[in-house]
Amino acid sequence: ISMETKGASARLVLQQCISAKLQVKPITGPEEAVYVNISRGMVAFVCFLKQADQTTVNKMVDHITQVKLSKQDDGKLVSILDLPGDLLIVPQATLGGRLKGKRMQYHQNIDKNLGSELYTQLVEACRKILKQTNKAVECGTYGNLQVLSIQTNGPYTHIIDV
Template identity: 30%
Template sequence: MSCQREKRLKKRPTNEAPVAGVRPLEARVVVQQCSRAKVKTRDGVDGAEPQYAEIGEGLVVFVCFFDGATEDTAHRIANAVMNTQFFHGCLSRSRRPTSVLELPGGVLLLPLQSQVSGQARRGSQLFSSLASHCREMLSKSRATGGAVEQGVYGQRQQVKIEPMSHVLEF
Protein backbone atom coordinates (compact mmCIF):
# COMPACT_ATOMS: atom_id res chain seq x y z
CA MET A 1 0.00 0.00 0.00
CA SER A 2 1.37 3.41 -0.85
CA CYS A 3 2.22 6.00 1.81
CA GLN A 4 -0.33 8.43 0.36
CA ARG A 5 -3.14 5.90 0.67
CA GLU A 6 -2.13 4.97 4.22
CA LYS A 7 -2.28 8.63 5.26
CA ARG A 8 -5.75 9.02 3.74
CA LEU A 9 -7.04 5.91 5.49
CA LYS A 10 -5.65 7.00 8.86
CA LYS A 11 -7.19 10.46 8.62
CA ARG A 12 -10.50 10.33 10.46
CA PRO A 13 -13.46 12.57 9.71
CA THR A 14 -14.18 15.35 12.18
CA ASN A 15 -17.27 17.32 13.12
CA GLU A 16 -15.50 20.61 12.52
CA ALA A 17 -17.02 22.87 9.92
CA PRO A 18 -14.80 23.25 6.86
CA VAL A 19 -15.77 26.92 6.60
CA ALA A 20 -13.91 29.48 8.68
CA GLY A 21 -16.01 31.82 10.80
CA VAL A 22 -18.90 29.47 11.53
CA ARG A 23 -20.29 30.39 14.93
CA PRO A 24 -20.91 27.72 17.56
CA LEU A 25 -24.34 26.27 18.20
CA GLU A 26 -26.28 28.35 20.78
CA ALA A 27 -29.52 26.37 21.06
CA ARG A 28 -31.40 23.43 19.66
CA VAL A 29 -35.15 23.71 19.06
CA VAL A 30 -37.65 21.07 17.95
CA VAL A 31 -41.08 22.32 16.87
CA GLN A 32 -44.05 19.98 16.59
CA GLN A 33 -47.58 20.80 15.50
CA CYS A 34 -50.32 19.38 17.74
CA SER A 35 -54.08 19.24 18.13
CA ARG A 36 -53.54 19.58 21.88
CA ALA A 37 -50.76 19.12 24.41
CA LYS A 38 -50.12 19.43 28.11
CA VAL A 39 -47.29 19.16 30.60
CA LYS A 40 -47.49 18.57 34.33
CA THR A 41 -46.24 21.66 36.18
CA ARG A 42 -46.99 20.55 39.74
CA ASP A 43 -47.60 17.16 41.32
CA GLY A 44 -50.79 16.57 43.28
CA VAL A 45 -50.00 16.90 46.99
CA ASP A 46 -52.18 15.83 49.93
CA GLY A 47 -55.07 14.77 47.71
CA ALA A 48 -54.95 17.89 45.53
CA GLU A 49 -55.08 17.43 41.78
CA PRO A 50 -51.85 17.88 39.82
CA GLN A 51 -51.57 21.10 37.81
CA TYR A 52 -50.95 21.23 34.07
CA ALA A 53 -50.00 23.83 31.48
CA GLU A 54 -51.96 22.99 28.35
CA ILE A 55 -52.83 24.25 24.90
CA GLY A 56 -55.27 23.31 22.19
CA GLU A 57 -54.18 23.33 18.58
CA GLY A 58 -50.77 24.88 18.07
CA LEU A 59 -47.09 24.16 18.51
CA VAL A 60 -45.05 22.25 21.07
CA VAL A 61 -41.52 23.65 21.26
CA PHE A 62 -38.67 21.70 22.87
CA VAL A 63 -35.75 24.01 23.72
CA CYS A 64 -32.17 23.31 24.80
CA PHE A 65 -29.65 26.15 25.29
CA PHE A 66 -25.89 25.72 24.86
CA ASP A 67 -22.85 27.72 25.96
CA GLY A 68 -22.79 31.06 24.20
CA ALA A 69 -26.59 31.48 24.26
CA THR A 70 -27.70 35.02 25.10
CA GLU A 71 -30.88 37.06 25.42
CA ASP A 72 -30.53 37.70 21.69
CA THR A 73 -30.60 33.93 21.11
CA ALA A 74 -33.88 33.69 23.05
CA HIS A 75 -35.31 36.59 21.02
CA ARG A 76 -34.30 34.99 17.70
CA ILE A 77 -35.84 31.66 18.76
CA ALA A 78 -39.09 33.39 19.75
CA ASN A 79 -39.24 35.17 16.40
CA ALA A 80 -38.62 31.94 14.49
CA VAL A 81 -41.13 29.90 16.51
CA MET A 82 -43.92 32.45 16.40
CA ASN A 83 -43.50 32.93 12.64
CA THR A 84 -43.14 29.24 11.74
CA GLN A 85 -45.62 28.42 8.98
CA PHE A 86 -47.74 25.27 9.33
CA PHE A 87 -51.04 23.96 8.02
CA HIS A 88 -53.85 24.93 10.39
CA GLY A 89 -56.23 22.16 11.40
CA CYS A 90 -55.44 18.50 10.97
CA LEU A 91 -58.90 17.91 9.50
CA SER A 92 -59.26 21.30 7.85
CA ARG A 93 -59.63 21.55 4.09
CA SER A 94 -57.63 24.78 4.17
CA ARG A 95 -54.14 24.11 2.88
CA ARG A 96 -52.81 27.65 3.34
CA PRO A 97 -49.79 27.74 5.64
CA THR A 98 -50.13 30.09 8.59
CA SER A 99 -48.33 30.98 11.82
CA VAL A 100 -49.44 30.99 15.44
CA LEU A 101 -49.57 34.80 15.23
CA GLU A 102 -52.27 34.60 12.54
CA LEU A 103 -54.71 32.28 14.27
CA PRO A 104 -55.90 31.46 17.76
CA GLY A 105 -53.28 28.79 18.31
CA GLY A 106 -51.20 28.10 21.38
CA VAL A 107 -47.53 27.47 22.06
CA LEU A 108 -46.28 25.06 24.72
CA LEU A 109 -42.61 25.66 25.56
CA LEU A 110 -40.78 22.69 27.07
CA PRO A 111 -37.26 23.09 28.45
CA LEU A 112 -34.79 20.34 27.79
CA GLN A 113 -31.66 20.01 29.87
CA SER A 114 -29.52 22.94 28.86
CA GLN A 115 -25.83 22.64 28.21
CA VAL A 116 -24.85 26.05 29.59
CA SER A 117 -21.69 24.97 31.45
CA GLY A 118 -23.75 23.40 34.21
CA GLN A 119 -25.34 26.74 35.08
CA ALA A 120 -28.97 25.84 35.66
CA ARG A 121 -29.76 29.41 36.71
CA ARG A 122 -28.54 30.85 33.39
CA GLY A 123 -30.50 28.25 31.41
CA SER A 124 -33.60 29.07 33.45
CA GLN A 125 -33.17 32.80 32.76
CA LEU A 126 -32.86 32.18 29.02
CA PHE A 127 -35.94 29.94 29.04
CA SER A 128 -37.96 32.59 30.94
CA SER A 129 -36.77 35.22 28.48
CA LEU A 130 -37.89 33.05 25.56
CA ALA A 131 -41.35 32.62 27.11
CA SER A 132 -41.63 36.39 27.70
CA HIS A 133 -40.67 37.19 24.10
CA CYS A 134 -43.23 34.69 22.77
CA ARG A 135 -45.98 36.11 25.01
CA GLU A 136 -45.14 39.66 23.96
CA MET A 137 -45.30 38.75 20.26
CA LEU A 138 -48.61 36.93 20.71
CA SER A 139 -50.14 39.86 22.63
CA LYS A 140 -49.25 42.20 19.74
CA SER A 141 -50.71 39.93 17.06
CA ARG A 142 -54.17 40.26 15.60
CA ALA A 143 -55.11 36.72 16.62
CA THR A 144 -56.96 36.20 19.88
CA GLY A 145 -57.52 33.14 21.97
CA GLY A 146 -53.98 31.80 21.74
CA ALA A 147 -51.73 31.36 24.74
CA VAL A 148 -48.09 30.67 25.49
CA GLU A 149 -47.71 28.05 28.21
CA GLN A 150 -44.53 26.54 29.55
CA GLY A 151 -43.09 23.63 31.45
CA VAL A 152 -40.99 24.09 34.58
CA TYR A 153 -37.27 24.49 34.02
CA GLY A 154 -35.20 21.85 35.79
CA GLN A 155 -38.19 19.57 36.42
CA ARG A 156 -38.81 16.23 34.77
CA GLN A 157 -41.30 16.91 31.98
CA GLN A 158 -44.39 14.67 31.89
CA VAL A 159 -45.84 15.56 28.51
CA LYS A 160 -48.88 14.45 26.54
CA ILE A 161 -49.03 15.47 22.88
CA GLU A 162 -51.93 14.60 20.59
CA PRO A 163 -52.41 13.07 18.18
CA MET A 164 -49.02 11.36 18.69
CA SER A 165 -45.30 11.57 18.09
CA HIS A 166 -42.89 9.08 16.62
CA VAL A 167 -39.12 9.28 16.66
CA LEU A 168 -37.15 6.84 14.56
CA GLU A 169 -33.40 6.60 14.81
CA PHE A 170 -31.17 4.87 12.30
Protein backbone atom coordinates in the same frame (compact mmCIF):
# COMPACT_ATOMS: atom_id res chain seq x y z
CA ILE B 1 -29.87 9.84 18.07
CA SER B 2 -26.75 11.93 18.33
CA MET B 3 -27.09 15.37 16.81
CA GLU B 4 -24.12 17.64 16.17
CA THR B 5 -24.60 21.05 17.77
CA LYS B 6 -21.22 22.67 16.99
CA GLY B 7 -21.65 26.40 16.56
CA ALA B 8 -25.23 26.29 17.83
CA SER B 9 -26.26 28.15 20.97
CA ALA B 10 -29.64 26.45 21.30
CA ARG B 11 -31.84 23.72 19.89
CA LEU B 12 -35.52 24.14 19.19
CA VAL B 13 -38.00 21.41 18.26
CA LEU B 14 -41.37 22.57 16.96
CA GLN B 15 -44.33 20.17 16.89
CA GLN B 16 -47.75 20.98 15.47
CA CYS B 17 -50.52 19.66 17.72
CA ILE B 18 -54.27 19.22 18.03
CA SER B 19 -53.93 19.40 21.82
CA ALA B 20 -51.24 19.15 24.49
CA LYS B 21 -51.25 18.77 28.26
CA LEU B 22 -48.16 19.27 30.42
CA GLN B 23 -47.83 18.44 34.11
CA VAL B 24 -45.95 21.35 35.68
CA LYS B 25 -46.26 20.25 39.31
CA PRO B 26 -46.43 16.61 40.44
CA ILE B 27 -48.73 15.23 43.11
CA THR B 28 -47.35 16.23 46.51
CA GLY B 29 -49.07 14.69 49.51
CA PRO B 30 -52.66 15.92 49.60
CA GLU B 31 -52.19 18.33 46.67
CA GLU B 32 -53.15 17.17 43.19
CA ALA B 33 -50.88 17.53 40.18
CA VAL B 34 -51.03 20.83 38.27
CA TYR B 35 -51.32 20.87 34.47
CA VAL B 36 -51.29 23.44 31.67
CA ASN B 37 -53.18 22.73 28.45
CA ILE B 38 -53.46 24.06 24.95
CA SER B 39 -55.81 23.07 22.21
CA ARG B 40 -54.77 23.34 18.57
CA GLY B 41 -51.42 25.01 18.11
CA MET B 42 -47.75 24.29 18.53
CA VAL B 43 -45.45 22.80 21.13
CA ALA B 44 -41.94 24.29 21.27
CA PHE B 45 -39.27 22.21 23.00
CA VAL B 46 -36.37 24.45 24.05
CA CYS B 47 -32.76 23.69 25.00
CA PHE B 48 -30.09 26.32 25.65
CA LEU B 49 -26.44 25.44 25.07
CA LYS B 50 -23.34 27.05 26.63
CA GLN B 51 -23.04 29.83 24.03
CA ALA B 52 -26.66 31.02 24.53
CA ASP B 53 -27.35 34.69 25.30
CA GLN B 54 -30.01 37.33 24.67
CA THR B 55 -29.37 37.19 20.90
CA THR B 56 -30.14 33.46 21.03
CA VAL B 57 -33.42 34.17 22.82
CA ASN B 58 -34.39 36.77 20.21
CA LYS B 59 -33.69 34.34 17.34
CA MET B 60 -35.66 31.58 19.05
CA VAL B 61 -38.64 33.88 19.58
CA ASP B 62 -38.53 34.81 15.88
CA HIS B 63 -38.42 31.14 14.86
CA ILE B 64 -41.24 30.14 17.22
CA THR B 65 -43.55 32.96 16.22
CA GLN B 66 -42.76 33.48 12.53
CA VAL B 67 -41.72 30.19 10.92
CA LYS B 68 -44.50 28.79 8.71
CA LEU B 69 -44.77 25.19 9.85
CA SER B 70 -48.38 24.77 10.93
CA LYS B 71 -51.03 23.59 8.49
CA GLN B 72 -54.38 25.31 8.31
CA ASP B 73 -57.49 23.30 7.42
CA ASP B 74 -56.97 24.21 3.75
CA GLY B 75 -53.40 22.80 3.86
CA LYS B 76 -51.69 26.20 3.70
CA LEU B 77 -48.60 26.54 5.90
CA VAL B 78 -48.76 29.44 8.35
CA SER B 79 -46.95 30.68 11.45
CA ILE B 80 -48.41 30.36 14.93
CA LEU B 81 -49.41 34.03 14.57
CA ASP B 82 -51.78 33.11 11.73
CA LEU B 83 -52.91 29.73 13.02
CA PRO B 84 -56.01 29.61 15.15
CA GLY B 85 -54.15 28.05 18.04
CA ASP B 86 -51.97 28.44 21.09
CA LEU B 87 -48.37 27.77 22.12
CA LEU B 88 -46.90 25.45 24.74
CA ILE B 89 -43.21 26.00 25.54
CA VAL B 90 -41.45 23.03 27.14
CA PRO B 91 -37.89 23.23 28.52
CA GLN B 92 -36.06 20.16 27.20
CA ALA B 93 -32.43 20.02 28.32
CA THR B 94 -31.99 16.54 26.86
CA LEU B 95 -32.00 18.08 23.37
CA GLY B 96 -28.43 19.21 24.08
CA GLY B 97 -27.18 15.68 24.70
CA ARG B 98 -24.55 13.89 22.64
CA LEU B 99 -24.08 10.18 22.43
CA LYS B 100 -20.69 8.99 23.68
CA GLY B 101 -20.42 5.24 23.49
CA LYS B 102 -23.69 3.98 24.91
CA ARG B 103 -24.39 6.96 27.18
CA MET B 104 -25.69 10.46 26.65
CA GLN B 105 -23.57 13.39 27.84
CA TYR B 106 -24.80 16.92 28.38
CA HIS B 107 -21.53 18.89 28.56
CA GLN B 108 -22.76 21.37 25.94
CA ASN B 109 -25.77 22.47 27.99
CA ILE B 110 -25.91 25.89 29.63
CA ASP B 111 -25.56 26.47 33.38
CA LYS B 112 -28.95 25.78 35.01
CA ASN B 113 -29.36 29.28 36.52
CA LEU B 114 -28.51 31.10 33.29
CA GLY B 115 -30.67 28.67 31.32
CA SER B 116 -33.60 29.39 33.63
CA GLU B 117 -33.13 33.13 33.17
CA LEU B 118 -33.02 32.83 29.36
CA TYR B 119 -36.04 30.51 29.40
CA THR B 120 -38.05 33.07 31.39
CA GLN B 121 -37.07 35.79 28.89
CA LEU B 122 -38.11 33.54 25.99
CA VAL B 123 -41.52 32.78 27.51
CA GLU B 124 -42.18 36.46 28.31
CA ALA B 125 -41.21 37.57 24.78
CA CYS B 126 -43.46 34.93 23.19
CA ARG B 127 -46.34 35.96 25.47
CA LYS B 128 -45.91 39.61 24.51
CA ILE B 129 -46.00 38.84 20.78
CA LEU B 130 -48.81 36.27 20.86
CA LYS B 131 -50.96 38.39 23.19
CA GLN B 132 -51.45 40.77 20.23
CA THR B 133 -53.30 37.98 18.39
CA ASN B 134 -55.21 36.73 21.46
CA LYS B 135 -53.31 33.46 21.70
CA ALA B 136 -52.48 31.68 24.92
CA VAL B 137 -48.90 30.83 25.81
CA GLU B 138 -48.44 28.10 28.38
CA CYS B 139 -45.08 26.88 29.62
CA GLY B 140 -43.35 24.18 31.58
CA THR B 141 -41.12 24.62 34.59
CA TYR B 142 -37.41 24.93 33.84
CA GLY B 143 -35.25 22.25 35.46
CA ASN B 144 -38.11 19.93 36.51
CA LEU B 145 -39.24 16.57 35.21
CA GLN B 146 -42.61 17.00 33.53
CA VAL B 147 -45.24 14.68 32.07
CA LEU B 148 -46.37 15.57 28.55
CA SER B 149 -49.36 14.28 26.62
CA ILE B 150 -49.66 15.45 23.02
CA GLN B 151 -52.10 14.69 20.26
CA THR B 152 -50.84 15.46 16.77
CA ASN B 153 -52.39 15.43 13.35
CA GLY B 154 -49.38 13.85 11.76
CA PRO B 155 -45.76 13.55 12.71
CA TYR B 156 -45.03 17.15 11.89
CA THR B 157 -41.87 17.85 13.86
CA HIS B 158 -39.04 20.24 12.97
CA ILE B 159 -35.60 20.59 14.56
CA ILE B 160 -33.94 23.99 14.38
CA ASP B 161 -30.42 24.73 15.61
CA VAL B 162 -30.02 28.38 16.60
